[in-house]
Amino acid sequence: MTPAVTPTNRELDSKYLWHANTQHRLLVMRPPLEIASAQGCYVFDAKGQRYLDGMAGLFCVNVGYGRREIVDAVAAQMDELPYCPLTQSHGPAAQLAGRMADLLPNGLNRAFFTNSGSEAVETAIKIARQGARRLHPRENRYKIIARYRGYHGFTMGGLAASGQTARRTAFEPLPQGFLHVAPPDPYRCTFCSEKMACSLACADEIERVIRMEGAETVAAVIAEPIIGSGGAFPAPDGYLERLRAICDRYGVLLILDEVITGFGRTGKLFAFEHSGIQPDIVTFAKGLTSGYLPLGATVVSQRLFASFLGEDDSTKFVQISTFGGHPCSCAAALANLQILTQERLWENAAAVGTYLLEQLRGIRSRWIGEVRGLGLLIGIELVEDDSKTPLPDSRMARVMRDCRQAGLLIGRNVESAPGLANVLLLSPPLILSYEQADTIVETLSKVLSGL
Numbered sequence: 001m002t003p004a005v006t007p008t009n010r011e012l013d014s015k016y017l018w019h020a021n022t023q024h025r026l027l028v029m030r031p032p033l034e035i036a037s038a039q040g041c042y043v044f045d046a047k048g049q050r051y052l053d054g055m056a057g058l059f060c061v062n063v064g065y066g067r068r069e070i071v072d073a074v075a076a077q078m079d080e081l082p083y084c085p086l087t088q089s090h091g092p093a094a095q096l097a098g099r100m101a102d103l104l105p106n107g108l109n110r111a112f113f114t115n116s117g118s119e120a121v122e123t124a125i126k127i128a129r130q131g132a133r134r135l136h137p138r139e140n141r142y143k144i145i146a147r148y149r150g151y152h153g154f155t156m157g158g159l160a161a162s163g164q165t166a167r168r169t170a171f172e173p174l175p176q177g178f179l180h181v182a183p184p185d186p187y188r189c190t191f192c193s194e195k196m197a198c199s200l201a202c203a204d205e206i207e208r209v210i211r212m213e214g215a216e217t218v219a220a221v222i223a224e225p226i227i228g229s230g231g232a233f234p235a236p237d238g239y240l241e242r243l244r245a246i247c248d249r250y251g252v253l254l255i256l257d258e259v260i261t262g263f264g265r266t267g268k269l270f271a272f273e274h275s276g277i278q279p280d281i282v283t284f285a286k287g288l289t290s291g292y293l294p295l296g297a298t299v300v301s302q303r304l305f306a307s308f309l310g311e312d313d314s315t316k317f318v319q320i321s322t323f324g325g326h327p328c329s330c331a332a333a334l335a336n337l338q339i340l341t342q343e344r345l346w347e348n349a350a351a352v353g354t355y356l357l358e359q360l361r362g363i364r365s366r367w368i369g370e371v372r373g374l375g376l377l378i379g380i381e382l383v384e385d386d387s388k389t390p391l392p393d394s395r396m397a398r399v400m401r402d403c404r405q406a407g408l409l410i411g412r413n414v415e416s417a418p419g420l421a422n423v424l425l426l427s428p429p430l431i432l433s434y435e436q437a438d439t440i441v442e443t444l445s446k447v448l449s450g451l
């Protein structure tokens with residue numbers, strides 16, 4: 001009898017696994033990196049090769065890998081109570097909701113837990129539609145205004161809110177009632193890139209759309225404070241304030257999607273703290289548990305929550321999730337937030353992020369069109385020439401591959417606008433050191449000079 005041969009992970013993967021966002025035909029030539037372990041800011045492949053994780057997984061491992069406190073908290077929770085739905089109650093969810101209310105500004109204090117960022121956004125959209133009808137009972141407010149290049153998740157509602165055509169087309173028709181306007185993008189702004197200063201015309205466009213559509217039909221505006229995976233576009237000064245003022249003028253709810261930016265990434269605990277405003281609804285996932293377990297949250301204002309209160313079931317929020325707010329995920333989040341706040345990691349993100357941004361801006365390369373970002377969320381837009389022709393796909397792929405070969409994992413925007421898949425993305429763990437920032441700069445500098 002021939003001895004049984006145990007298939008390798010690579011063989012099992014290539015035969016049975018369906019990867020995210022991947023053309024499987026090409027995997028034969030370019031198999032995915034098999035990550036076997038991780039520590040701090042580094043991940044290690046199956047052969048023991050070390051990589052600096054410039055993306056913190058997918059924008060999420062904020063406190064870094066290998067945090068024993070989170071592992072222990074989850075193990076203890078598994079032992080104590082491995083499951084309980086939120087039609088009942090359990091300590092970790094109640095404590096986490098309370099902790100988030102402490103950390104968020106006054107009034108943003110009611111959390112609905114989900115399993116992912118997409119579900120957090122889906123929940124926000126549903127709450128906004130039902131809530132807007134409660135707050136304006138004689139109107140039918142259901143439209144959601146979002147921005148091109150923004151990303152809000154893979155579910156049908158999240159996709160409908162997302163302004164990235166390449167991610168949407170195959171699944172259309174998407175839910176109705178979603179409108180898009182230009183994102184803030186000073187480098188390619190159709191309103192004011194030729195002018196001396198930003199006029200916030202892209203924010204004013206939202207007011208024009210509300211008026212043209214009729215405010216009595218508009219439920220909410222949804223925005224990432226910094227567009228993340230679409231290409232790292234920080235909101236210009238005054239942009240969020242203008243959005244808040246427009247929403248208030250027309251009784252429209254403001255949803256801020258902090259799935260990437262929440263919990264320290266941009267140099268503040270929440271990205272909206274860079275402005276003087278606060279949203280009516282805010283969505284979280286990724287950094288909430290630093291990716292140790294899946295968890296999303298939709299947090300709403302007291303005023304909005306109160307609009308769902310009534311004498312019978314007719315005004316309740318009709319949504320149930322088997323795993324949303326799982327006790328082990330909440331335990332992971334509580335331990336994660338303990339680390340984050342004890343070590344004040346947003347301060348490191350601000351300091352090292354500013355340094356990294358400056359050093360990247362100092363790289364002399366004909367391919368760099370713009371380096372932009374805030375904290376440890378940075379985009380590097382690569383172009384062919386002064387007319388800002390985007391670097392073609394093959395060259396972008398080469399930069400990614402060469403960085404990987406040099407031991408650095410970086411990200412890249414998907415085609416967040418037709419023809420514009422030319423932004424390298426950096427979103428490392430918030431514990432990144434200055435030396436590790438230097439490694440990123442040296443590696444990118446070398447790779448770009450060899451292009």
Ligand SMILES: Cc1ncc(COP(=O)(O)O)c(C=O)c1O
Nearest residue numbers: 116117118151152153259260285
């Ligand atoms: C801003 C934003 N919202 C929502 C999502 C969806 O989150 P998830 O992948 O956890 O479903 C993402 C994912 O990258 C995101 O960046």
